[in-house]
Amino acid sequence: xxxxxxxxxxxxxxxxxxxxxxxxxxxxxxxxxxxxxxxxxxxxxxxxxxxxxxxxxxxxxxxxxxxxxxxxxxxxxxxxxxxxxxxxxxxxxxxxxxxxxxxxxxxxxxxxxxxxxxxxxxxxxxxxxxxxxxxxxxxxxxxxxxxxxxxxxxxxxxxxxxxxxxxxxxxxxxxxxxxxxxxxxxxxxxxxxxxxxxxxxxxxxxxxxxxxxxxxxxxxxxxxxxxxxxxxxxxxxxxxxxxxxxxxxxxxxxxxxxxxxxxxxxxxxxxxxxxxxxxxxxxxxxxxxxxxxxxxxxxxxxxxxxxxxxxxxxxxxxxxxxxxxxxxxxxxxxxxxxxxxxxxxxxxxxxxxxxxxxxxxxxxxxxxxxxxxxxxxxxxxxxxxxxxxxxxxxxxxxxxxxxxxxxxxxxxxxxxxx
Numbered sequence: 197x198x199x200x201x202x203x204x205x206x207x208x209x210x211x212x213x214x215x216x217x218x219x220x221x222x223x224x225x226x227x228x229x230x231x232x233x234x235x236x237x238x239x240x241x242x243x244x245x246x247x248x249x250x251x252x253x254x255x256x257x258x259x260x261x262x263x264x265x266x267x268x269x270x271x272x273x274x275x276x277x278x279x280x281x282x283x284x285x286x287x288x289x290x291x292x293x294x295x296x297x298x299x300x301x302x303x304x305x306x307x308x309x310x311x312x313x314x315x316x317x318x319x320x321x322x323x324x325x326x327x328x329x330x331x332x333x334x335x336x337x338x339x340x341x342x343x344x345x346x347x348x349x350x351x352x353x354x355x356x357x358x359x360x361x362x363x364x365x366x367x368x369x370x371x372x373x374x375x376x377x378x379x380x381x382x383x384x385x386x387x388x389x390x391x392x393x394x395x396x397x398x399x400x401x402x403x404x405x406x407x408x409x410x411x412x413x414x415x416x417x418x419x420x421x422x423x424x425x426x427x428x429x430x431x432x433x434x435x436x437x438x439x440x441x442x443x444x445x446x447x448x449x450x451x452x453x454x455x456x457x458x459x460x461x462x463x464x465x466x467x468x469x470x471x472x473x474x475x476x477x478x479x480x481x482x483x484x485x486x487x488x489x490x491x492x493x494x495x496x497x498x499x500x501x502x503x504x505x506x507x508x509x510x511x512x513x514x515x516x517x518x519x520x521x522x523x524x525x526x527x528x529x530x531x532x533x534x535x536x537x538x539x540x541x542x543x544x545x546x547x548x549x550x551x552x553x554x555x556x557x558x559x560x561x562x563x564x565x566x567x568x569x570x571x572x573x574x575x576x577x578x579x580x581x582x583x584x585x586x587x588x589x590x591x592x593x594x595x596x597x598x599x600x601x602x603x604x605x606x607x608x609x610x611x612x613x614x
Contacts, residue, residue, distance in 0.1 A: 210287070217285040220292065228255075228294065229278045229302070231376050232271065237261055246279060246294070247376040249415070257281065259296025270301040274375070276408070277301050308407075311414050315441060318416075323423045329447045330428045335462060336396035338365045340389035340427070342382055345370035349401040349432070349453040356457035361464050367395060373402040378412035383421050390425045397460055398425065400442065401432040401453040413440035422446055432456035554586035572597050 199215065201207050230246035233254070237243075242264045247254040257279060264271050271277060278301075281294035318324065339357070343350040350368065357364050369385035372378045382400065389395050400422075402413070412418065413433045422429050423445050431446035432453045443449040450456035501508050546552055554560070561569040562582045569575055575597045583590040 213285075213287040213290055217287050220283045220285045223283045225280060225282050225297065227278055227280050229276070230255075232273055232275050232277055233376070235271075235273050237264075242296075246277075249276065249376055249379065249411070252377065252380055256291070256293040257296050258284075258293050259299070263296050264299055267299040267301055271299055274408075275301055276411075311441065314414070314416055314419075315444070318419065318441065318445065323419070324444045332428050332430070332448060332460060333396050335361070336364075336460065338367060338392075338394045338396060339460060340392070340395040340398040341366050341368045341401065342371060342385045342389070342398065343368070343401040343453075344373040344403075347373070347403060349373075349403045352453040353399060353401050353432070353457050356454050357461045360457065361461045364461050367392070374405065374409045374412060379415045379418050382412065383418055386418075386421055386425060386429075390427050395427055397430060398427050399430045399432060399450075399456050399460060400446070401456055402434065403453070404435045404438065410434055410438055410440050413442040418442065419445050430456050430460055551586065554584070560584040 199207060199211075228246065229249075231249050233245045233247050235242065235244040240261050242259055242261050244257050245254045246257045259279075259281075267277070277299055279294065279296050280298035280300075281296050283292070284295050285292050322328065341350065341353055343353070350370075354366060354368075357366070367389065369389060371381035371385050373382070386398065386400070389398050400413070402410070410433060413431075419441050422431075422442060428447040430448045430450055431440075431443045432450040432455065433440050433442055434452075436451040448459055450459055496502060550560075560583070562584065563569060564580055564582070566582070569581065575581070575594050577594055577597055579594045579597075581592050581594060583592055
C-alpha cells in the first residue's frame with residue numbers, strides 16, 4: 197500500500213528502503229535473459245553486468261563462482277545467457293542486484309528455435325508477403341546507408357555505387373552493427389533516414405560474421421521498424437549463406453553489400469549502351485517505315501487510275517454509253533411486246549364484242565324496261581319493243597306473237613335474228 201507522507205510528516209530513509217526491499221522480495225525467483233558484460237571474479241564470487249540485447253538497460257548480477265563455473269567456458273563477456281536469480285535490494289546502500297542461482301548459456305540450437313518461432317509469428321502477420329514489398333526507384337536522388345563506421349561494407353557500397361553511377365548521393369549513418377547497442381542505434385538511424393524526404397532508398401549493410409554477431413538483425417523490434425518504414429529498405433547483411441529475418445521483411449534482399457550497390461544504382465555504362473541500342477532500333481524502325489510508305493506511294497502512282505486518269509474516264513464513259521444503248525434496246529423491245537399484246541387483246545375484244553355480232557346482221561330486241569326478249573312466248577300482241585341494230589335502233593309494236601321452231605344452231609339464249 198502507498199505510504200501517506202507529507203512535508204510535515206515525512207518518513208525516514210530506512211523506512212522507504214525497507215518498503216522497497218519488501219516489494220522487490222515479493223518477486224520471488226525469476227529467469228532473466230541478457231548479454232554478459234564486465235564479468236569479474238574476486239575470490240569465490242563473480243560479478244557481472246547483464247545487459248538487455250535491445251534496450252539500453254542493464255542490471256548487476258552477483259553469484260558464487262561455482263555457479264558460473266558449472267555453466268562451462270561459454271560464459272564469457274559478450275555471451276548470451278539465461279540466469280535463474282533472486283532479486284535483492286541492499287537496504288544499507290540502496291542498490292539493486294540479482295543473486296545468481298543458476299546460469300545457462302543460450303546455445304545455437306535454442307537461438308535458431310527462437311528465430312524460427314519469431315519467423316512464424318511475423319509470417320502469420322503478413323510481413324513477408326511479396327505484395328507488400330515496394331519496388332526501388334530507377335535512379336534514386338539520395339540513398340541512406342546504415343552501416344558500421346569505416347567498415348568494409350560501407351566501402352563496398354559507396355565505391356561500387358559511385359563506380360556504377362558517379363553522381364549518386366549518399367547520407368551515411370554509422371552505427372554499431374553487433375552487440376547490445378546495435379539494435380537501438382540501427383533503429384534510431386532508420387528513423388532519421390525515414391523522416392528525411394530526400395531519401396528515396398535506405399540500405400542496411402553489414403559484412404559477414406557468426407550467427408551471434410548477426411543476431412541484432414533478427415531482432416523483432418528492428419524487423420517491425422523496417423516493415424513500418426515508408427521508404428523502401430534494402431537488406432545487405434552478411435554473405436549469401438547468411439539469412440537474418442531482416443532479409444525476409446526488407447523490400448529487397450541483397451546477398452552482399454556489393455550486390456546492394458548493384459541493385460540500388462543502375463550502371464551508367466549499361467544505360468548508355470541501352471540508349472544506343474534503343475536509338476539504333478528507333479532509326480531502323482523509322483527508316484523501315486519510310487521505305488514501306490515510299491514503296492506504297494510508288495505502287496499507287498503506277499496504277500492505271502493515276503498513271504492515265506483520262507483512260508479511266510473514257511472507260512467509264514464507254515460503260516455509260518453501253519448501258520444507255522442496252523436500256524434503249526430493252527425499252528424498245530418491251531414496248532414492241534406490249535404493242536403486240538395490245539393488238540392481240542384488241543382483236544380478241546373485237547371478236548367477242550356484241551357490236552361485231554350486230555354488224556353481221558343480228559339485232560337485240562328489248563322491252564320498254566330494256567330487258568332482252570329471248571323467246572316469242574314472252575311477248576304479247578300490242579307490246580312495244582325496242583330493236584337495237586348495229587347502227588341505230590327501232591321502236592316497233594307487236595302485231596302477232598307466236599312461238600316457232602328454233603333456228604339451227606340457235607340455243608335460244610342469244611339475241612334474236614333479223
